[in-house]
Amino acid sequence: xxxxxxxxxxxxxxxxxxxxxxxxxxxxxxxxxxxxxxxxxxxxxxxxxxxxxxxxxxxxxxxxxxxxxxxxxxxxxxxxxxxxxxxxxxxxxxxxxxxxxxxxxxxxxxxxxxxxxxxxxxxxxxxxxxxxxxxxxxxxxxxxxxxxxxxxxxxxxxxxxxxxxxxxxxxxxxxxxxxxxxxxxxxxxxxxxxxxxxxxxxxxxxxxxxxxxxxxxxxxxxxxxxxxxxxxxxxxxxxxxxxxxxxxxxxxxxxxxxxxxxxxxxxxxxxxxxxxxxxxxxxxxxxxxxxxxxxxxxxxxxxxxxxxxxxxxxxxxxxxxxxxxxxxxxxxxxxxxxxxxxxxxxxxxxxxxxxxxxxxxxxxxxxxxxxxxxxxxx
Amino acid sequence: xxxxxxxxxxxxxxxxxxxxxxxxxxxxxxxxxxxxxxxxxxxxxxxxxxxxxxxxxxxxxxxxxxxxxxxxxxxxxxxxxxxxxxxxxxxxxxxxxxxxxxxxxxxxxxxxxxxxxxxxxxxxxxxxxxxxxxxxxxxxxxxxxxxxxxxxxxxxxxxxxxxxxxxxxxxxxxxxxxxxxxxxxxxxxxxxxxxxxxxxxxxxxxxxxxxxxxxxxxxxxxxxxxxxxxxxxxxxxxxxxxxxxxxx
Ligand SMILES: Nc1ncnc2c1ncn2[C@@H]1O[C@H](COP(=O)(O)OP(=O)(O)O)[C@@H](O)[C@H]1O
Ligand SMILES: [Mg+2]
Numbered sequence: 335x336x337x338x339x340x341x342x343x344x345x346x347x348x349x350x351x352x353x354x355x356x357x358x359x360x361x362x363x364x365x366x367x368x369x370x371x372x373x374x375x376x377x378x379x380x381x382x383x384x385x386x387x388x389x390x391x392x393x394x395x396x397x398x399x400x401x402x403x404x405x406x407x408x409x410x411x412x413x414x415x416x417x418x419x420x421x422x423x424x425x426x427x428x429x430x431x432x433x434x435x436x437x438x439x440x441x442x443x444x445x446x447x448x449x450x451x452x453x454x455x456x457x458x459x460x461x462x463x464x465x466x467x468x469x470x471x472x473x474x475x476x477x478x479x480x481x482x483x484x485x486x487x488x489x490x491x492x493x494x495x496x497x498x499x500x501x502x503x504x505x506x507x508x509x510x511x512x513x514x515x516x517x518x519x520x521x522x523x524x525x526x527x528x529x530x531x532x533x534x535x536x537x538x539x540x541x542x543x544x545x546x547x548x549x550x551x552x553x554x555x556x557x558x559x560x561x562x563x564x565x566x567x568x569x570x571x572x573x574x575x576x577x578x579x580x581x582x583x584x585x586x587x588x589x590x591x592x593x594x595x596x597x598x599x600x601x602x603x604x605x606x607x608x609x610x611x612x613x614x615x616x617x618x619x620x621x622x623x624x625x626x627x628x629x630x631x632x633x634x635x636x637x638x639x640x641x642x643x644x645x646x647x648x649x650x651x652x653x654x655x656x657x658x659x660x661x662x663x664x665x666x667x668x669x670x671x672x673x674x675x676x677x678x679x680x681x682x683x684x685x686x687x688x689x690x691x692x693x694x695x696x697x698x699x700x701x702x703x704x705x706x707x708x709x710x711x712x
Numbered sequence: 713x714x715x716x717x718x719x720x721x722x723x724x725x726x727x728x729x730x731x732x733x734x735x736x737x738x739x740x741x742x743x744x745x746x747x748x749x750x751x752x753x754x755x756x757x758x759x760x761x762x763x764x765x766x767x768x769x770x771x772x773x774x775x776x777x778x779x780x781x782x783x784x785x786x787x788x789x790x791x792x793x794x795x796x797x798x799x800x801x802x803x804x805x806x807x808x809x810x811x812x813x814x815x816x817x818x819x820x821x822x823x824x825x826x827x828x829x830x831x832x833x834x835x836x837x838x839x840x841x842x843x844x845x846x847x848x849x850x851x852x853x854x855x856x857x858x859x860x861x862x863x864x865x866x867x868x869x870x871x872x873x874x875x876x877x878x879x880x881x882x883x884x885x886x887x888x889x890x891x892x893x894x895x896x897x898x899x900x901x902x903x904x905x906x907x908x909x910x911x912x913x914x915x916x917x918x919x920x921x922x923x924x925x926x927x928x929x930x931x932x933x934x935x936x937x938x939x940x941x942x943x944x945x946x947x948x949x950x951x952x953x954x955x956x957x958x959x960x
Contacts (some may be wrong), residue, residue: 657765662802662856664786665762665795666816666872667823673787676815680806680855 376600376632377571381540382430382516384487387437390459392466392490394444397453403445428544431465431491431518438464448497451475456492458482458517463490472497472524479689480506484513484538491518496527498551504529505690508543509536509697511568518544525551525580532687533560533589534694536701537568537597545574549583549614558587561685561694563701564629566595571602578607578614578644587618590685592678592698593629594705604636605648611641618648623655623681625705671706678702713778715740715880715911716761721772723753723760723936730756732936733772738880743912745922747947748933749955754915755799757933758884761913762796763789777879790816791823793879797869797886799915804856809868812856813838813875820876841874844904846897862889870901881905882913887921899924919947934959 394404435441442464446452448471456466460483470476474497482488496502508515515538521529535543547556556576564570576585591599605616622631635648655677663673679699686694716738723731730753738744748754760767761774763786774781777792784792804812818828829837842849845867857865866886873881883902887895902925906912914925922930922944930946931938932955939958940946950958 656802658802659804661762661764661786662798662804663807663812663815665764665790665798666812666876667787667790667819668815669787669819670785672815672819676807676811677804680804682806684806 373573373602376598377540377542377569379430381514382489382542383433384437384462384489388461389438390461390463392442392459392463393457394442394466395455396444403447405443405445406440428491428518428520428546430489430516434462434465434489434491437462440464442466444468446470446474446476446500448472448474448500451477453477453479455479455481458484458488458490460485460488460513463488465491465493467493467495470494470496470500470502470527472499474500476500476502477689478502478504480504482506482508482510482515482517484508484510484515486513488513488515489517492520494519494521494529496521496523496529496554498525499527500524501528502530503532503688505532505688507534507690507693507697508538508541509534511536511538511565513538513541515539515541516544517542518546520546520548521556522548522550523554523556526553527551528554529556530688531556531558531560532690532694533558533562533572534686534690534698535560535562535570535572536697537562537564537570537599539567540569540571542571542573545572547574547576547585549576549578549580549585552580553582554580555584556586558585558589559685559687560589561591561682561698562589562599563592563594563682563698563705564597564599565701565705566597566626568595568597570598571600573600573602573604575604575606576616578605578611578616578641581611582613583611584615585617587620588685589620590681591620591622591631591633592682592702592705593622593624593626593631594701595626596628596630598630599632601631601633601650602636603634603648603650605638605646607639607641607644607646609640612643613645614641615645616648617646618650620650621681622650622652623678624652625678625702674706675703678706714738714775715777716913717773717775718757718761719773719775721757721760721774722770723756724768724770725756725766729770730936731760734933734937736931736938738911738913740879740911741906741908742929743906743914743925743927745914745916745927745930745947746933746938747916747919747930747950749959750917752933753936754917754933755884756936758796758799758882758913758915761789761882762786762794787819790876790878791820795873795876795878795881797866797873797881797883799884799888801857801865801869803858803860805858807856808853809856810838810852813852813872816872816876838871838875841871844874845871845901846894847871863891863894866890866898867894867901870898873905874901877905877910879909880911880913882915884915885917886914887916887918895921895924919951922947932958
């Protein structure tokens with residue numbers, strides 16, 4: 335990674351971004367650290383280093399101005415933005431986001447006005463996408479839909495700053511399969527704000543989705559729900575970190591995945607409860623079904639707790655269909671293959687909701703139907 | 713012809729002999745009760761009859777409606793008209809009761825070569841049965857047995873019985889965990905199911921249920937065999953004396 339970065343950076347005529355030196359320094363430090371990190375055990379970072387530096391502009395559409403104001407970093411005073419673009423403590427975990435900042439030399443800023451509801455959709459494109467920062471003002475309600483058109487290579491990052499009492503619902507899908515696709519989504523939550531993520535993914539050539547939720551304000555809460563499947567030859571790596579940094583914060587995560595072919599699904603759910611965050615409540619459940627004998631599923635919850643008086647529950651499982659449930663369905667006249675179908679679909683549907691539910695159902699359930707039909711040994 | 717004939721049935725579970733030569737004959741339209749202490753093999757018998765995997769029939773035969781069904785798959789048994797009301801019905805989140813009931817009925821109709829019930833008729837039937845059983849029709853939208861109380865689960869079993877109209881209903885401790893009102897509702901449902909041809913095998917630990925559903929015959933199962941058979945009065949005798957005099 336370091337060698338590749340050096341070559342790449344040397345070739346680049348980097349734009350005069352105000353933050354360039356900071357970002358560059360961070361990038362160098364973190365890319366070294368990254369290669370040795372446990373979190374890159376199953377996915378090759380170098381697949382996400384681009385061959386060229388084609389920059390794409392994400393398509394952003396709001397429900398009509400002045401619902402949201404889109405501006406650019408280059409037109410903004412830079413004070414304080416550095417802090418926003420990659421949270422100070424944690425930025426070092428995301429060298430690929432720093433790389434995008436450097437190469438794009440710019441950042442799109444979307445300001446969501448306070449005290450009203452806004453619908454926003456973002457489409458990311460192939461190549462390095464200009465990073466997007468969404469600032470959600472106090473008491474705003476934002477419904478955000480994110481999709482991606484990823485052909486061979488895509489890198490996109492999204493930063494959400496959620497102010498007091500604001501709430502954000504964020505639905506995203508990515509199902510294209512022949513791509514090296516990396517994404518960061520980071521949300522920083524203010525006092526009493528809430529963030530809800532619905533994430534539906536399929537495997538790519540290499541797909542890695544990094545999600546970082548920072549519960550910064552007291553009584554803020556995050557709810558993350560997702561479903562995914564990996565087909566033969568596919569690779570999907572989800573790295574989710576929730577940082578509880580304030581008292582009375584709540585996080586809930588529920589993810590169901592299916593290994594539908596000879597591919598890899600990696601799920602790393604990390605919960606970090608910082609000092610002075612009493613009465614934090616963090617729940618994480620990740621369940622996986624291996625529908626293919628050669629499906630590789632790695633799931634690992636990680637807990638770091640530095641405050642007493644917290645509630646924390648996490649569970650990660652990889653399993654087969656329940657024999658008792660199958661028998662129950664069969665005993666009502668439903669043939670075994672159909673019973674398997676019903677249970678697999680139910681397993682995924684438990685985690686499908688929100689505005690992209692139909693798209694997610696179609697993409698996830700079709701694949702499952704095929705996988706179940708072709709495997710009699712569940 | 714008998715509807716069910718169990719001949720000298722020996723069954724192993726996990727390599728351990730649980731049923732040890734059990735005989736039982738049910739004529740069409742009859743109601744039989746099987747009583748017995750905990751662990752005597754009552755649920756094992758019910759599960760074997762319903763074709764549950766993992767039960768090894770070592771010897772003997774089960775003949776249902778004229779066919780030997782020792783090796784028959786559970787779905788085929790259901791399609792042939794056998795129904796098991798489970799002692800512990802499972803919860804299946806993500807499959808709605810509605811979807812489940814429709815799939816069951818469609819499969820049973822298809823197996824019999826009957827036309828598929830249309831969706832409107834189906835809904836009407838299900839709702840009216842639910843009403844009779846005091847089940848809020850909202851339950852249809854929820855996952856199968858998901859979040860149901862013990863009593864609701866048992867009532868849902870009876871709802872399926874009345875909807876699917878099998879030839880033989882095996883009720884495994886359908887009365888356990890029910891209060892008196894719920895017991896009455898469930899018993900009414902079973903009594904409605906009874907007919908000249910519909911047959912019931914009631915498994916129970918207590919004779920209480922038999923006050924509501926009066927059986928034609930009572931059998932006592934102990935340690936994997938039927939140790940005594942009789943009429944209704946046998947249940948009352950068991951109530952008074954317990955099982956010990958039969959098992960020692
Ligand atoms: N899956 C199983 N594995 C091993 N032993 C079992 C299993 N199920 C039941 N048994 C044993 O078989 C015997 C009969 O159980 P069961 O049929 O459930 O009794 P009952 O319904 O009369 O209370 C008991 O000794 C029980 O421990
Ligand atoms: Mg039992």
